[in-house]
Amino acid sequence: MLxxxxxxxxxxxxxxxxxxxxxxxxxxxxxxxxxxxxxxxFRWESAFQSWLIGIGINVARNMIRRxxxxxxxxxxxxxxxxxxxDGGIDVERALGRLPPGQRMVLVLHxxxxxxxxxxxxxxxxxxxxxxxxxxxxxxxxxxLLHPISPHASRT
Amino acid sequence: MSDEFELTDADxxxxxxxRRETLPxxxxxxxxxxxxxxxxxxxxxxxxxxRLAAIAAAALxxxxxxxWGRLTAPGDRTATATRGATSNVQTARVVAWx
Numbered sequence: 001m002l003x004x005x006x007x008x009x010x011x012x013x014x015x016x017x018x019x020x021x022x023x024x025x026x027x028x029x030x031x032x033x034x035x036x037x038x039x040x041x042f043r044w045e046s047a048f049q050s051w052l053i054g055i056g057i058n059v060a061r062n063m064i065r066r067x068x069x070x071x072x073x074x075x076x077x078x079x080x081x082x083x084x085x086d087g088g089i090d091v092e093r094a095l096g097r098l099p100p101g102q103r104m105v106l107v108l109h110x111x112x113x114x115x116x117x118x119x120x121x122x123x124x125x126x127x128x129x130x131x132x133x134x135x136x137x138x139x140x141x142x143x144l145l146h147p148i149s150p151h152a153s154r155t
Numbered sequence: 156m157s158d159e160f161e162l163t164d165a166d167x168x169x170x171x172x173x174r175r176e177t178l179p180x181x182x183x184x185x186x187x188x189x190x191x192x193x194x195x196x197x198x199x200x201x202x203x204x205x206r207l208a209a210i211a212a213a214a215l216x217x218x219x220x221x222x223w224g225r226l227t228a229p230g231d232r233t234a235t236a237t238r239g240a241t242s243n244v245q246t247a248r249v250v251a252w253x
Contacts, residue, residue: 003184008176015177028179029187036196091169110162110170131159138160145166 003032006049010056016107017060019096027063031056053112054122057104061123064100094144102137109134 010031015024034055042051095103104123108114109130114122116130123130162170191197 008178011179012177025183032187135160
């Protein structure tokens with residue numbers, strides 16, 4: 001019951017942050033295992049979904065960290081993205097091309113609607129770091145979406 | 156550097172329009188249940204035994220209530236009393252006949 005109700009949202013967030021479906025599946029499974037282990041301590045007056053996604057974010061962060069360590073040992077084999085005639089790409093693909101840290105903050109803030117304070121608390125960073133990550137992420141996204149637009153080159 | 160780099164309205168709209176939910180593959184649920192069972196975090200479902208116990212308890216309650224009602228109903232008491240009186244009259248008649 002809980003699984004079927006909350007997993008589609010969790011899975012979408014993880015898929016967007018991790019950008020690899022198989023990793024999102026692993027992360028979703030790991031998230032639920034941790035959630036079940038922590039369930040006795042969960043206070044039901046807070047939103048279960050936010051709590052669950054919070055666990056998922058931590059799992060995703062760990063996976064990204066491990067992936068980064070692994071990528072330093074192996075050559076990058078990521079295929080080149082196809083682009084539209086004006087050089088831009090769609091939002092979902094553009095998100096996938098952002099650095100993981102920036103992508104995570106942008107997804108949580110601009111897609112999921114979290115505040116900087118919530119992001120900072122969940123990711124264990126300063127609020128200012130969340131803001132600067134979002135600034136960089138938005139600028140990078142804009143460049144990817146509109147490579148020849150003057151708006152994209154704004155600093 | 157300003158505090159926030161503002162996206163265009165179109166880009167903001169595109170971000171807002173992104174899909175919020177995706178169904179995970181069905182195999183994921185099975186895999187999760189297996190993993191939770193292996194780790195001892197999931198007990199086998201007691202759904203059927205609980206249902207049977209609930210049905211049995213409801214039936215017992217119903218029968219108990221029915222029996223109690225039969226024993227204590229005022230109509231029944233009159234009937235029992237009438238039956239008793241009739242029986243006494245019959246006994247008296249038998250005694251008188253002898």
